[in-house]
Each structure stands twice: as C-alpha cells, then as structure tokens.
Amino acid sequence: MANSKWGALLVAITATLILAGCTTAPRTSPSSDKPVVLTTFTVLADIAANVAGDRLTVESITKSGAEIHAYEPTPGDIRRAAHAALIVKNGFGVDIWFDRFTDELRAPKVVLSDGITPIPIASDAYAGKPNPHAWMSPRNVEIYVDNLVAAFDRLDPAGTDTFRANAATYKQQLRAVQHNLVTALNGLPANERALVTCEGAFSYLARDAGLTERYIWPVNAEQQAIPRQVAATIAFVRTRRVPAVFCESTVSDRAMRQVAGAAGTRFGGILYVDSLSRPDGPVPTYLDLIRHDARTIVAGLGGAVDR
Template sequence: MSEHSHSTTAADAASAPGNAPTGHPIPRSRRGLTAALAAALPLGLAACGSAATAEDAGDKPVVLTTFTVLADIADNVAGEHLEVESITKAGAEIHGYEPTPGDIRKAAKADLVLDNGLNLEQWFSQFVDEVDVPHTVVSEGVDELSITENAYAGKPNPHAWMSPLNVQIYAENMARAFADLDPDHAEDFAANAKDYSEQLQTVQDDLVDDLSTLPKSQRALVTCEGAFSYLARDAGLREKYIWPVNAESQATPGQITSAIEFVEDNDVPAVFCESTVSQAPMDRVVEATEAEFGGTLYVDSLSEADGPVPTYLDLIRHDAQVIAEALTGSES
C-alpha cells in the first residue's frame, strides 16, 4: 500500500509481491531498472547541462508528480504559474509501476518532484535520489493509519489522498513547495490552496451529512482493497476489506468468508470494489448475503478527460456519492 524529505491501476488482484513487504510490492525486475538507470540517467543529466533550463528559456518551471491524482491536485494549487506533469498515465496501476528511461530523463529535467510517500512509490525511490532535483513528500503531516492485516501489518496505509481532509494538507504542502520554487507567486499558491481546500471541505461535509441517517450498526464500508481507511475514519464508518493491498494473487476463501460474516453480522446494505481490480471476489460476497453491489469506486488514477473521473474532485465526489447513495438507499 510506498521517504521523507520536505525538500530534499493494469495490474489487479492477480499482482504478486516481488520481495519482502515494505508497503506495496517492489517490482520484480530490479536488473531492468538498474540497466535503465545506467543508460538513461547520464542522458537526462547531459540534457540538463546542454540545453537551456526552463527558467532560461522563459518557460514555466516544471513540477513532476508520480501519478495523475497528485498531478491534478498540484495543478489546482499551481494555477497558471507552473507546468505540472505526471509520470504515470490516466488509468495506470501505480503500486507496481516500473519506471522507464523516459521517466528518469523527466525527473532529471524537472524543477521539482512531488510524491505521495507512505511507502507508495517504491518504484520511484529507485532513482529519485540519483537526480539533483528538489523533492517534496506531499503526505507529510497526515495522521497516518497502518495496514492491520497479513504480511503488510504495521506498514503505513498510503491511500491518504482518499480523505478530502488529508488532501487539504497535501495542498498546503504543495503551496509551500511551490513558493520555494517560485517565490514571486507565493501568495497565489497560498490562495489557490485555500480555495481548493474549501471545495474539499464541502465534499467532506456533504458525505458526513448524507450518511447521518444511516443506523450506527450499518455504518460500515466494505471494499475489495483496504484503500479507504482514511475516508472511512473521517466519515465515521468502520472499514472491512477482502485484501489489504493490491498484491494478492487471488482472494483466499478465508478472506471472502470473513467479509461475508462481517456483512451478515452488521446487516451491511451494500458493498463496493475498485476500478483497477477484479470484482469477482466481491460478487461472491453479494451472492452469499443480502447486500447489493453498491458500485465501482476510483482510487489510484484519474480517467481520461472524457471519462467519469477526470479530476481529483470528480473522483472523490463520485466515490462519496456512490458510497452514500448505496448505503442509505437514497440519492444524495
């Protein structure tokens, strides 16, 4: 579920860990990455030395993020002053992503790199320390939750962005990092972060209000992956999932039985699954209980511009609405 330094989606449930757990699985092929580093890093650094920098060319400073969710949040905070890019593309599974030589060149030429931290981007840490680029972990300051099951127990749950309250912290961290990068526009970054945080607070308040009529015994969020710990905590829901991270070869009979028993014991009206994993295990839970399948939730990646969740606000609003409507049986 992958570093600290303030300055300084398609894989599915069939993905298997490569090495001993350190959060999310580290990609199996380190030799390929090492070779890519050896080939690409000198090219990237050489490009930095031979070509004019973004500032020299009069272009906007470039901010590179590890995945699309962070890129969209960063774009809202940056406004018109910075160019924000994402390493991974829309719809990509981020946990086991394997960097390419092109990714390394991008990192070497960026003016600032943002990553989530909390052991999410193990793949990115393989080379980020090798380039002389400022680096900010945007989850710094979040009240961390730990994974509680299986070999990952005790590791931080990295999906902190699934809480609108946490993303307000992300936005503040970004605004400070952008002010360091571009001091002339520090006030704009702070104002953008404040405006964005107000929109996030509205999503949080609406979710809590929509769930207020739900009986206490039914205030539970049952999903395929344990990616909603922060959202559940901040919305006053208990969390139950089939597997803790998207690194299981398949859902075990014991995991499915445990989910079925939880749904039955708590009279849970609806269950959910994420867009980047197989829904089949949760279908078995639905078949064995009176719960309905409440809908598909989005977590790790935005969609293309014409898709259902092209921005982070679209993603979190979609998930909040689907959860509230399915659990309460009424439209938000």
C-alpha cells in the same frame, strides 16, 4: 524473459541517470517556459495543478487508470524525472517504486503526506505499516496543499501570492466535499455504516465519515484474494447485514461479486482511489473522485448525497 526485460530496463535507467548527472537538464516544459512539476500519479497531479495555476506545468508519471502500487517505471519516466524542476510524491510507501531511480537526481522532491498521522494497516503482511491512501480524506488533502505551497514557493518565489490564493480557494472546495460526504452518511442506521471494499484504501475516508471499514486484501500490490480473506469478508457482511459492497476501478471486482453473492447482498458499484479517469470519464479531477465515491457509497448503503 521477465528477468532479461528487467535487466534491460535497469541498463537503460542507469544510462539515463548518468546522462542526467553529467549534463545540465532543462527544467522547463518544451512547449513553454514554465518549470515542470512531475508527480507520481494522476490524483497528485490534479491537486498540484489546482495550487500551481498557470505558473507551473504539472504532469503525472502514471496515466489515467493505472494501478500505482506495483507500477514499474520506464526509461522514459526516468528521463522525464531527470528533466523535472520538482518531483512530487505521496509517501507512506505507495510510490516507493520510484525512489530507487530518483534518489540521485538533482531535482528537489516533496512528500505530500508529511505532517499527516498515518492510520496503520490492520492485517496481513502489511499489518502495522502506514495505510498510504491519505488523500482519500479531503481533510488530509488540505495538508497536501500546504506542503505544495511551501514547495512551489521555493521553486517560484514570484508566484507566492498566486499559490496561496489558489490554495485558499481549493481548501474551500475540499471542505464543501467533506461536509457533503459526512452529512449524507450521518443518518444511516448502524448496520449500514460499514464500507466493504476490495482493497483497504478507505481507512481515512471511513474514519472521517464514521464508517466501519472491511476489505478483502490490504493493498493492491497483492490482488489475489485467498479463501481466508474472502470467507472473513462474507462473514462480516452477513453478520452486519451490510446492504452493499464495493470494489475499486483499478482491480477486478470478481472476488467482491463472489462475496456479495455468498452473503446475500448487492454489489454497490465501482469506487475510484488510485487513479483519475480520462477527462471525459466519471472522475477527471480529485474533487470529482470524492464526489463520485460519496454518491456511490451512499446510494449503495441507502441514502442520498449532494452534488
């Protein structure tokens, strides 16, 4: 069943790509005359929208709450990409699932992590590969913003002043969020300066905030915790007397709750990484995501953070 479903998807995608290559694809939103910028996931869409302002229509391929590591594009996704004026991706392998279907499309593409020095994944099958979650550092997102400005300038030269003004304003907000996060964590004692999560998605945030990172599995493409991973995490939490552990919103927290129980510590709450929430949820924007995670981490580890 799975193979036949995948085969049908490939046939539909091939037909879509052939059609896209043989016709003049519209480059604007059906509801407006603005060029469509299509991002691979919601976090990138929000960052891009802050730079684009009202000059471009920014959309995300994946929806709020989606697990992005193993996402399988649909024929509808490919049609949207074929009609986009610009495709925006993160890079570092997190959205490689889309590359094989968009390589032949005429729309220009921008990789937002270009110019960022990656932190390598430390363990398991992904050891040595770039940790893809560079957006979890607001400092890195300033580089994302610069890459967006350059791409938007090429797409809409008349909007250059708008893009640069929006970028300057957004960078100020990014720096404020970064400052509040680091300041709130500075006073924690050594044993509390450890961030233990389900996925190794916080390497950049941990680096910025001076935290030691530990996780059960390196990336969410392999969500099934094995006994060795769980045992190593329990041992770390016990040895360091870490006051709380956490898990991400897009995966089950069952394994981490097992760690908390065995290590005699608390489950500190849910963190957001790969996806924003719906507009009425806790993290409708990227800045809200960082603020929420900062509050949750600091509350769990024993401090307080500015809003």
